[in-house]
Every structure is written in structure tokens, then in C-alpha cells.
Amino acid sequence: MGRQPCCDKVGLKKGPWTAEEDKKLISFILTNGQCCWRAVPKLAGLLRCGKSCRLRWTNYLRPDLKRGLLSEYEEKLVIDLHAQLGNRWSKIASHLPGRTDNEIKNHWNTHIKKKLRKMGIDPLTHKPLSTAEEHDHPRQEQKKQADKTKEPETASLKSTTTKPKVEDTVEMVVNDIAINGFCTDEVPLIEPHEILVPNCAPSTSSSSPSSSSCHSSMFLEELQQLPDFEWPSDDYNASNGMSLWDDDFNIWDFVMNDESDKKLALDHSLSSPLIQCPGMGFDQDSRPHQLF
DNA sequence: AAAATAGTCAACCGCCACGAC
DNA sequence: AGTCGTGGCGGTTGACTATTT
Numbered sequence: 001m002g003r004q005p006c007c008d009k010v011g012l013k014k015g016p017w018t019a020e021e022d023k024k025l026i027s028f029i030l031t032n033g034q035c036c037w038r039a040v041p042k043l044a045g046l047l048r049c050g051k052s053c054r055l056r057w058t059n060y061l062r063p064d065l066k067r068g069l070l071s072e073y074e075e076k077l078v079i080d081l082h083a084q085l086g087n088r089w090s091k092i093a094s095h096l097p098g099r100t101d102n103e104i105k106n107h108w109n110t111h112i113k114k115k116l117r118k119m120g121i122d123p124l125t126h127k128p129l130s131t132a133e134e135h136d137h138p139r140q141e142q143k144k145q146a147d148k149t150k151e152p153e154t155a156s157l158k159s160t161t162t163k164p165k166v167e168d169t170v171e172m173v174v175n176d177i178a179i180n181g182f183c184t185d186e187v188p189l190i191e192p193h194e195i196l197v198p199n200c201a202p203s204t205s206s207s208s209p210s211s212s213s214c215h216s217s218m219f220l221e222e223l224q225q226l227p228d229f230e231w232p233s234d235d236y237n238a239s240n241g242m243s244l245w246d247d248d249f250n251i252w253d254f255v256m257n258d259e260s261d262k263k264l265a266l267d268h269s270l271s272s273p274l275i276q277c278p279g280m281g282f283d284q285d286s287r288p289h290q291l292f
Numbered sequence: 293a294a295a296a297t298a299g300t301c302a303a304c305c306g307c308c309a310c311g312a313c
Numbered sequence: 314a315g316t317c318g319t320g321g322c323g324g325t326t327g328a329c330t331a332t333t334t
Contacts, residue, residue: 016302016328038319054320055303090322101322106301 013047017056021046025053026061059100066098070107078104079112083126 013021028044034057037050046053059065070078074096081092089101089108096104108123116123 014304036319049304051305051320052303058321059302087323102302105323110300 011047012041012049012052014052017048017060021048022056022061025056029057029061055102059102062100064098065100070096070099070104070111074099075107075112078108079116079126082108082112082123 017025024044024046025040028040032043037054040046040050040053041048044053048056077096078092081095085091087105089105093099093101093104113123116126117129120129121127122129
């Protein structure tokens with residue numbers, strides 16, 4: 001007998017999300033908070049499986065997400081955390097506010113791996129390529145061992161007495177960068193108000209068109225087709241130095257454009273478990289404060 | 293200009309951990 | 314203690330775009 005699927009897959013939609021679906025999901029979560037993902041699609045009127053809804057929310061719609069490429073600082077942090085934790089992307093992501101495990105995983109696979117190899121470093125072992133190959137990926141072995149013994153997540157760290165705690169790593173990296181990498185003046189520590197501030201410069205010919213903002217532009221076009229959305233005028237955008245997504249826009253802007261939604265979100269900022277959930281953004285000096 | 297190739301990233305899949313019963 | 318349901322994680326895929334030939 002096979003494992004029961006997470007949801008009844010018959011008639012469920014797959015593939016990229018439409019603006020309409022996003023809107024439904026956001027409205028639902030604003031109203032009801034995050035609970036019981038399995039029930040979300042039915043209640044929200046979506047032909048998606050709960051997993052898909054959760055993924056869409058956590059990786060794309062969450063209000064506290066940063067967008068754009070990882071900064072040099074973030075990249076170095078990821079490298080260092082990866083050296084400590086291996087491919088535990090969610091753990092790594094938890095040290096980078098506003099970044100998702102998926103985003104970091106993608107960035108690792110597409111950018112950092114290559115960069116490290118170019119520098120002669122094995123991305124698996126974080127050792128020089130020549131010697132790393134001789135060691136048969138010890139960190140992976142270490143992880144396997146840790147998994148085998150079913151010790152808590154830090155098992156592999158505990159086994160090496162000289163390894164610093166992950167929490168200390170952040171500080172170490174900052175120091176390291178200050179000493180060896182780029183000077184701290186160049187390393188903007190993330191302020192709460194920056195979490196939702198755009199990372200992607202207004203699109204120029206040099207910026208990567210395949211960045212999230214550009215993917216989003218298609219999505220935005222779809223949104224603009226929706227009858228019940230009012231968009232800030234171009235004048236407004238221009239006067240504020242805004243382009244659509246790549247500056248300060250995300251779907252929350254237009255969701256919040258609706259007065260009723262605004263009130264709704266405000267109500268829930270006081271009562272909903274979603275809103276009170278740490279890391280959800282509403283309890284941070286981020287978007288909600290800009291919105292209200 | 294068209295085709296081929298490479299790069300990127302959102303989304304899916306399957307497995308695992310954990311809590312409830 | 315065993316089973317079931319659910320959420321979460323990491324690996325992988327495939328669609329889309331950019332670049333090169």
C-alpha cells in the first residue's frame with residue numbers, strides 16, 4: 001500500500017500561481033491566520049493542495065520576505081552557516097531574516113557553488129578542492145553519522161569540540177568580514193525597516209531579468225487585469241521613486257489598498273495567531289508600519 | 293534572425309518528524 | 314506502543330529567460 005497522498009490530487013491545479021489565487025490565499029490567511037493547511041484550499045476556494053498553499057505563502061507571499069539577490073554579507077553568512085550545518089537550508093534561512101530556505105538553496109546551487117569552485121574550494125566540504133577530494137566529504141559522513149544516531153539537530157556540531165555554536169557564527173562572520181573581507185562600512189547590517197525594502201534595483205539593462213522581480217512582472221501584469229484591484233498611479237510611483245515590484249511593491253500593497261482589507265489586517269494584527277507569530281512581519285517594524 | 297545552450301528560480305515530490313489519539 | 318494526520322524539509326524538475334553560436 002502506498003502512502004496516502006497529502007491531498008486528493010484529482011482536479012487540483014498545479015504549476016505557477018495566478019494573481020487571483022494569490023489574492024484568495026492572502027485574503028484567507030489574513031482572515032483566518034495560518035492553520036491547518038490541508039483545509040486552506042477548500043476554505044479559500046482554491047484548487048490547490050494544502051502543501052502548495054503553504055509553500056506559496058512561505059516562499060512568496062509572506063509579508064516579511066526580502067527580495068532580490070543576496071548581499072555579499074548574506075552570501076558569506078550562508079557559506080559559513082553551510083560549513084556548520086550542511087544542507088539544512090531552513091536552519092540556515094532562520095539566520096537570515098526575510099530569506100526563505102528555498103531561496104537560499106537556489107542561490108547556493110546557482111551562485112555560491114560556482115563561486116567557491118572558482119576559488120578552489122569544495123562547496124561540499126569547504127576545503128581546498130585538491131585536499132577535499134581526498135577526504136571523501138567528511139562533513140557529509142558526519143551528517144550521516146548524526147542522522148544515524150538520531151541525535152538532535154546539532155549532533156554533528158557537538159561531536160566536534162572546537163566547533164563554535166551556530167549562534168556564535170554570525171558574530172564570527174561579521175568579524176571575519178570586517179577583518180578579511182569587505183570593511184564593515186560596506187556591510188549594511190539589516191535593520192528591521194530594511195527587511196521589506198527592495199533589494200532589486202529598478203530594472204536596468206544590466207540587472208538580471210530572471211530575478212524574482214522580473215518573474216513577478218508577469219504576475220503583476222496578471223494582477224492588473226483583475227477588476228477589483230486599484231493600482232497606485234504611475235505618478236505616485238514616479239514621485240516616490242517606485243517601480244512596481246522591484247522597488248517597494250509586493251502583493252501586500254494592493255491587498256492593503258482595499259480599505260476593508262486594511263481594517264481586516266489591522267484587526268488581525270491584534271488578534272490573529274498569524275500576526276502574532278514571530279517572524280511574520282506584523283510585529284516587526286516593517287511593512288505593516290509602512291502601510292498603516 | 294533563428295537555433296542551441298546555459299542559467300535561474302518557482303514549484304513539486306517524497307520522505308521524515310512530531311503530536312494527537 | 315502503534316497508527317494516523319499534518320507540517321516541514323531537502324532534492325529535483327521544468328518552465329522561462331538570457332546568452333551564445
